[in-house]
Amino acid sequence: MISETTNELLNALEEKFQGMNQNTDTHLEGLLWSKPITYWDYIQTDALLNLQIQRTLLPDEMVFIMYHQVNELLFKMILWEINQVCHATTLTTDFFTEKLRRISRYFDMLTTSFDIMRDGMEVEQYMKFRNTLTPASGFQSAQYRKIEFASTDLINLIDYRFRATIDRNTPYRHALEHLYWQAAGKDHKTGQKNYLIKAFEDKYDAEFLRFMEEYNTINIWQKFKQLPAEDQANPELVAAMRHYDCTVNITWVMGHYNAAKKYIESGQGSGEATGGSDWKKYMHPKYQRRIFFPELWSEDELKHWGEDC
DSSP, rough: OOOOHHHHHHHEEEEEEETTOOOHHHHHHHHHOOOOOOOHHHHHHHHHHHOOOOOSSHHHHHHHHHHHHHHHHHHHHHHHHHHHHHTOOOOOHHHHHHHHHHHHHHHHHHHHHHHHHHSSHHHHHHHHHHHHTTTOOOOHOOOOHHHHHHHGGGGBBBBBGGGGGGGGSSSSSHHHHHHHGGGBBOTTTOOOOOOHHHHHHHHHHHHHHHHHHHHTTTSHHHHTTTSSSSHOHHHHHHHHHHHHHHHHIIIIIHHHHHHHHHHTTTSSOOOTTTTOOOOOHOOHHHHHHHSSSSGSEEEEEHHHTTOOO
16 A cells, blocks of 8 residues: 555655656656665765876875865865855845855865875975976866855955956956966066966866856855845854955965975975965965955954954
8 A cells, every 4th residue: 555655755756747847657667777876876986086196106196186186176065155155046144144154164174174285295205296296286276266256356356456457347358367366377577477377278268257257246245245234234144254254365375375385495395386386475365465355354454464363
């Protein structure tokens, strides 16, 4: 005898498949021949564990590769949460706040994980295998750039030297050419781009331009400003916005900076990043002063950006 619960489920399935213009019996019969899902099939463990390809025989290179792959997976999780906020047709302060807290937790995890880089590799090994990575660089993480584009207005990502000449009507291509990270890939005397940034642009420029346009009016800051005035004053949401800004642009950046400093200034190398960038000016908050939501900080906090959170 079919239980009442089973009948309810069958009716729900019928309604679902009719809404999709699908034959319910066909899908039910398919269940007869499908095999149960396993953890390794669901997670695609075999595929995931075969994505680590070393370029040297040095054991700690594997740590370096896996660490950065974990970073990219977390960046994907962050973009997944941001997408839900930015493309929401209606937003409540509770939903907005919770998503920002999730994103900050992901960045907190990224920050604490720098111990793996700082203390989890032998300096001598790193200084050897790093030369096989040149000119590749973590600078070339497209997902991280997308996180920035989706978080704030483009003006807040422009090199501070050019902000007075750029506004919301500036063509995206022009804005892209003057983003803060361009300075890490250019000779400051000649303005010539190095291979690091040329390869990055060849791969991602068209994608970045589409992404910049898509998020121009729906980035996190714009979604916040589109809320009713009383919601913009919600103390929990404001705190979550500020925490996210600080976590991404100070705490995480300084974690990265300190991990890189140990190896780059070890005295065994050239003192340059693998891509040849001026890593101190590119990474340290006090130089580019990347701030997603400047209007949520006091004048004194902005003046001392990077000194405290």
